[in-house]
Every structure is written in structure tokens, then in C-alpha cells.
Amino acid sequence: MNSSELLLLFAERAESVGARVFTVPTMADAVVRILQSCMDKAPCERLLPELESATDSGPLSSNGVPVRTERVLAAPGLPGIIAAALQAGCKDAGVRLVTDNLREWISGVDVGVNVALAGIANSGTCVLDTLNEDVRLSGMICETGVVLLDPAMLVDSLAATAPLLRRLHAGPGYVSYITGPSRTADIERVPAVGVHGSLDLHVILLSGVSHA
């Protein structure tokens, strides 16, 4: 499979499991896209309001949970150049950027941003190095997960990821394969997203992001 075929297959398969896939030409466009993902969504539910005093509560959500008035974007462990661009973008948009101590935000954040190590075209999967606990948490407690993926890092199938796993497990390691948002069909086999983690997953394809 050539690279454009891999890209098409990845996008098709990721979207078939409920992810949205965007292709952007530059880092600046990626930041715009991330902020859009943050602003377009409903306000974040505060699932543990008592643990959190830093932000204000708005009205109750449809699930009977207080929502947060401020937008919060978690982006720990990003490469410096992306982190800087995102910081500037968040400031302009009035979005609070969180880059560490994610445990303080277990009640939920609007968006979690991560960079993928690789993508698996056949299953529409993003492969993430999540050994850093903040990185891992940002993908679990967000309502919308955003993954930046370099199309050059696409492989065709699961089997091709063995060398990567071997490398990351030379010491303590935690590698996450993420395929669409968290979902369940445990009640009458009706598909439903967001029983625990992200309600949405946005994959942003950006050439060169793996070398940033």
C-alpha cells in the first residue's frame, strides 16, 4: 500500500468507529483546529465539583451535573514548538491551558491533546506513548480527545507495530492504542460513547509533527 492509500484507509477506518479526521497543512492550522474542537463542544461537566475550586460552575448539564464556565485544554508533554504555538492560541481564545498535575482535573477537561507515535491504517488506530501519567490522564479525563498524527508514521496493520512495542518496553512503558472514542454496547447492545473517557476523538493529520 502506498502512502496515500494508507492515509485514505486510515481516515475511512477511524471515521467508521466514530472518530473525526482532519488534515491540516501547517502547525498554525493545527492550533486553530484544536481550539475549534475546544470551542465547538458543549461546556465540560464537572464530575467531581467538590475536588475542584479553581473554576466556576455554570448550569446543570442534561445528566444533572454542573458544567464549567471556563474552557480547559490539557496538553501535557507536547514538543516545545507545538506547546508554544498552543499556549499563544489558548491565550488569544481565552482557554485555560493545563500542562501538568492532571490529577487535579480528574473531574474533567474539555480537550486533551496528544501526539501519536504511529497510526494503524487498517483499524484507524492511533498509537501513543503514554508512560507520562499526565499524558495518559489527559486522554482519559477529556471530553474530546485530540491526537496529532504524522501521516508519514502510518503503518498498514497491527503486526507492523511489534518493533515499536519492543523499543518502548525496554524499560517501564505504557503504550496506548486508541481507536475512536471510549464506547460501550453493554445495555441492550445499543452503541453509546463516553461511558468513562472521551466522548469524541479528533485526529489531526499534520505532516512533520513527529519531528517537531
Added chain:
Amino acid sequence: MHDRLTSVSDYAKHLDAALNDSFLRRALDTFAVAYKANREAVFSDVDEQALIRAVSDSREAAAAQLDELCARFTAKAEALGVRVHRAADAAEANRLMIDIARENSVRRVIKAKSMTAEEIGLNAALEGAGLQVDETDLGEWIIQLRHEGPSHMVMPAIHLSRGQVAEDFSKFTGIEQDREDVQKLVKVARVQLRPVFAQADMGITGANFAVAETGAMVTVTNEGNARMVTTLPRVHVALMGLDKLVPRYEDALAALEVLPRNATAQRLTASVSWISGTEEGKVRHFILLDNGRAAVAKDPLFSQIFRCVRCGACANVCPVYRLVGGHRMGHIYIGAIGLILTYLFHDKAKAHILCHNCTGCEACKTVCAGGIDLPRLIREIRARLNEEQGSPLESALIGKVMASRELFHRLLSFMRFAQKPVTSGGFVRHLPAVLLGRHGYKSLPALADKPFRRHWPELTETLPEPEAPVARIAIFAGCAQDFMYPEQLKACVRFFHARNATLLFPMQQTCCGLPLSMMGERAAALAVARQNVEAFSAPGFASCDHIVTLCASCAAHLRHVYPQYDPAFAAFAEKIVDFSTLARKFLERLPIPLALPDPALRIAYHASCHLYRGLGVHDAPRELIARAGTYLPTPEEDVCCGFGGTYSVKFPQVSAGLLDKKLNACAASGATHLAVDCPGCVMQLRGGADARGMKLKVVHMAELFS
């Protein structure tokens, strides 16, 4: 919780309750149909058989080097800071778990779904030690609120309706929850469980794979709860059976291609976590559970269970599971593998009750991710239980009678005489209802006035030897056709004789032995096998080209099981062929053309289990039907009719349920005829059609051309 398996009669009552649960029936029906189509779609982009072989080979290899794998995994994981334990049995694993909790001053435990934890009764043990335990998988959480066990290995709450879930959630939260909106109900779990995640001290997961080369473990979920359980609490313990060990990443990745496809018809689940070592400030333990596995690894037959990836597909396609649900189709583990693991890991008395609730239709075998011969293992368990605990009286008696052909055939002659006053139209009628009991759902066939073997001498006189025979075909009659349906065999004889074949019938042949094997009467089954092989090796018969049998069940047993008894039986087994396959071969040569198809014959087809899956014959009968009349496809042609030999006697209520589905499909199709390739299916379907007063003519394929 699992108290429904105390006796055969209690079990029957629980089966009845399940059969009357209309929600369960509807839910599992919808699932079975959707699963089949979805599974096919997600397997279309991979080489299914190659993947199954890869899983099977790597797991068998792992079983063969279990000690070494275990040692390598332990050393690697410990080098990265994980504390690794090996537990001999459930009690030891529970004790280790409690010790770890105490050592780390744990009060609150959260869990991701783990069948191994169910196997050892972990929740009860932890709660007994004063710990607060919360399940985090939605399905597991629901059944925990209800104090139930899972009814499916992957979808633990599939037996429950949204209304029941809403009721439980309302009770738990003290707030009336929406009874219709599943999306809202799912969010109840999101809202309720987030604080539970935040406050937990210890997280317990299973592992889908344990990779020996680095000491890493893998969890596979859709909800992402295993990620949270392995991340938020300060202590993580993974409980894994020794069968989860694989040598390398390649082994885990191959199994991961099959597992979600087979379990839920997904290419991959939403979240897969690959975890090695410990993180700073946290504690991680791995408990490797033996509980009988190391011994099983050394068993030449049962070591196959190491190939199981716990996908649940054997339940997904099981026609019995579909009718009665998982709580009646396993003890802890569910489906065909559940019947087997109950014997291996749990309670032999429970296994004895459960292991007979299998029609032997082989649907599970064809979808198993590891290519496990599940029906064979279930038959083997019946045999071992009979050997260990003694055969039930009727089973032992049948074994004794059938091991002697003369005795068996004399008994059949006597029964023919005895049934005379109550017989009409080929069925046994006028029996008082009290004698029929639960078997009134179908009319029972009468024994023929004269068995086929007594027709044979006159048949050979009326059908002279062809001048230039194209083939020598020996007939294996099988008991049902020999003694109940000789006309089917006569139709077969005429068909091939008209096409220049020489036909032979060794009189010394007897029952193929399948019913004995299904009852676990191993010695008698082997004895009849030997008699049959000898009968067909006798002078005059040994040189035949084919051995045709009109019974799909006999055919599959003779072909596949005989060589397992004795490799010397292989030459006999290779000659076995079913009617449809051989008939199509002869029609291709076409010395005598058939009449044109009769459009007035609207013929539906039932694909007998042992023909369709046992022998892999798919097209031949359908092509033959199209040459006799109009072939009328009906839904789910390949699902078992519920006969299953002795199965329909042991579990009449389930058998009747399966039969109903078949006859409903035929009635809806407007078929005039239903053609099948097996006299067992003829008996079941014809008896059912007669009891319902349907006009449908149930015929054997051979009869379509007579």
C-alpha cells in the same frame, strides 16, 4: 449466585425459565443474526484461517514451554520493578490479593472486567476481607448492582433490558432514571463512577496477553476503564491465567487481530494498553494463576484450551446459548468453552449436568479464534466423567446393547413388533400423553415394517449388475435409515444404479457409534467402529471406490472421528462421502439426464450441521435442489434444527425451541418441500411439521429424485 446447577431437574427448571424470558430470546436472536453478518464484514480484510492458525500454533507452543515462559516473564517483569506471584489455585490467588491490599493499606478497590477474577470468586473474597470493591466496566457494574454473575464473557449484562438497568440505577442513585434512553443510562455510569475512580487505592485488572520477552501485559477494552484502573490508584494488580502467556509481541498482535473481530465484530477495540514495569511512586503486582492450567498444558487433548482468547464467539453462534442465555450455558465461563472450563477449573458435578447441553452442531468449532475442536472436547468430557464417575444406567445399558450388532438389531425387531398397535402413517400415534411428557412437540417416527437390510436381497435381484460399471459404491446405511427410513436408501440405490454404478451392502455393518460417543460410552463406540471397518474391509467390499451414507452425522463421524480412534481406520474414512456430493459428481457425468426441474416444487433447504460444518459441503445440495424444482432460500439455513441425537431426548424444551425457528422460517417462505441430508433432521423436522399439522413435505435429498 451460581446455584442453578445443583441437579439435573433444577437445571431443567432454569432452562424453562430462560425459554419463557421473551426479552432474552429477542435480544439474543437479534444479536445472533447481526453478529454473523458483522463478523463476516470485519474478517473480509484479513486471512481468517491464517490468523486462526497463527493463534493456534503460538498458543500450543506456549503450552508446551509453559514453565520456561513463566520463568522468563517473571524475570523480565521483576527486573522492571513488578512483583510477580504464582498462585496454585483460587484460594491462594485471593489470599495474595488480600495480602497486597493490606500491605498497602488499601480500603477501596476498583476493577476492570476480568473473567479470571470471576473464576476465583475474587469480589466475594475481597469483600469478606472488609474491602470496598467496585466494578468499572459498565456491564460488570450493572450485574454487580444486581448481585449476578456475567451471562456472556464479553457482554456480561446482555440478558438485561434497559428497563431493568434503569430500575437498578434508580435504586442505586435514589433518583428516578430514564427507562428508555440508553445514552442517558450510560452517562449515569460516567457520573457515578468518576468519584469511584478518583478515590480508589488499588486497581485490579485481568490481562488479555502476557508477553514473556519483556514481561509486559496487555488489556483490551472498549470503555477505556482498564486504562483508568491501571493509572489512577497507587496500586495495580493484574490477575492472569498461565494461559495468557505468549512468547513474543508477534503472538499477542496476531491474537489481537482475531479477538475483537470474533468477540464484537470490531477490527480493534477503542483502547488497548501495553504495560511494562512500574512507575515511580506506584506499586504493580502480577499474579499468575495456575488453578489446573499447568496440568492441562500437559494433556495431549485438552492443552487446546490454551488457544482460547476468551472472545465469547462460541457462545455468539451457539443455537442453545441463543435460546437459554449464558446463565444456563456455563457455570462461570460461558458457551462451549464454558462447558469445558467448568470441568477443568471448577466443579465436576456441575460439569456433568452442563456438558450434555450441547447439540454437537459444531457451529462453535468453525468460529473459534484458536481453532479449538470444542465439540470433541465436550464429547471427551462426557467420556471422562463416565469413566471417573460411572455411566448413567441408561447410557451404560445402551452401550452394552449396541456394542453387539446382533443384540441391537434383535432389540429393534422386537420394538417394531411392539409399536404395531400405535402406529399410523409412519408415525407412532395414539400414545397416552403421559408417556410423551415433554416430547409432544413432534410426532415420533415409527420403525419401518422391514429394515433396509432385509430389502437388500430383493433389491439386488431387481437391479442387475451394470455391464460397464463406472464405480463401485458401498452403502453405509446408518441405523435411522436402515430401520426407519429404508425408502431413502432405496431411492439412493436406484439413483446410482441408473447411472451405471455397482452397489454393495455389507451386512455386518452396524451403528456408526456417534450416539455412543455423544453419551461418553467410549469403549462401545470404539467397538462398533472396529466392526464397521472390518465389515467394509471384507472380501468383495474392500475394493469399493466410495462408501456413501445418507446420514450427515454418520458421515462426519466416520470421516473425522474414526481416524482419531485408530490411524489404521483412515483408508476407510477417506472413502466416506455424503449423498449430495456423490450425486452431483454423477450428474456432472450425466449418462442419464434428469427430468427438467418441476417449478411446482418450491423447495427450502436445511443445511444439516454435520454436512455443512462437519463435512464442509455447501453448494452440492443446493445445486441438486435447483435441478429438481425451485430452490427457495430461507434465513439461517445452517442453524441446527435441535435434533442432536440424544440431545432432543435430554433437552426436549430447547430442542423444541430450535425446531420452532426452523418451521417458522419454512412457513414464512411458502415452501412446499424441505430437503435435508440427514435422517436425524428428517425425524425432527418431519415430526415437528406433522405435530403442527403443516402441509410441508420434509424429504431427504435422495427422495427428490425418486
